[in-house]
Amino acid sequence: MPLLRIHLDSDPTTARRVLQTHREGGVHHESREAAREQVWRQGRTPAGDPVFVGITDGRRNVQLLYDVEVYSDTVP
Template sequence: MPLIRVHVDIDRVTARRVLQLHRAGRIHGESREAAREEVWRQGRTPAGDPVFVGVTNGRRHVQLLYDVEVYPDSGP
């Protein structure tokens, strides 16, 4: 299955919390669902749960990075 990387806009405080949860082996359901919704917005069909990859290091705009498996015959 192909992977696509999605970027989820988020504030710095929440980004730190998501990173701490990930390091503790837990997930942040709200951001994971936002990543799934972004895949749907791009016209693709998710084939699995989004996997947290990391956080961008932007000064003003912080984003969470998720890899999501998608069905090959879905979308553009």
């Protein structure tokens, strides 16, 4: 199944907290659900849970990165 990379805008403090949560083996539910909603907004159907990939290296415009498997019949 194809992967869709999702970029979610964040602030540096939240991004560090999300990164730390994932490093400790947890899940940041709010950002994961936001990634899933972004997939739906793009007209695609998620085939599984979003997987946290990391954060961008920006000082002001930090983004959370998620990979989401989507069903191939929904990819344009």
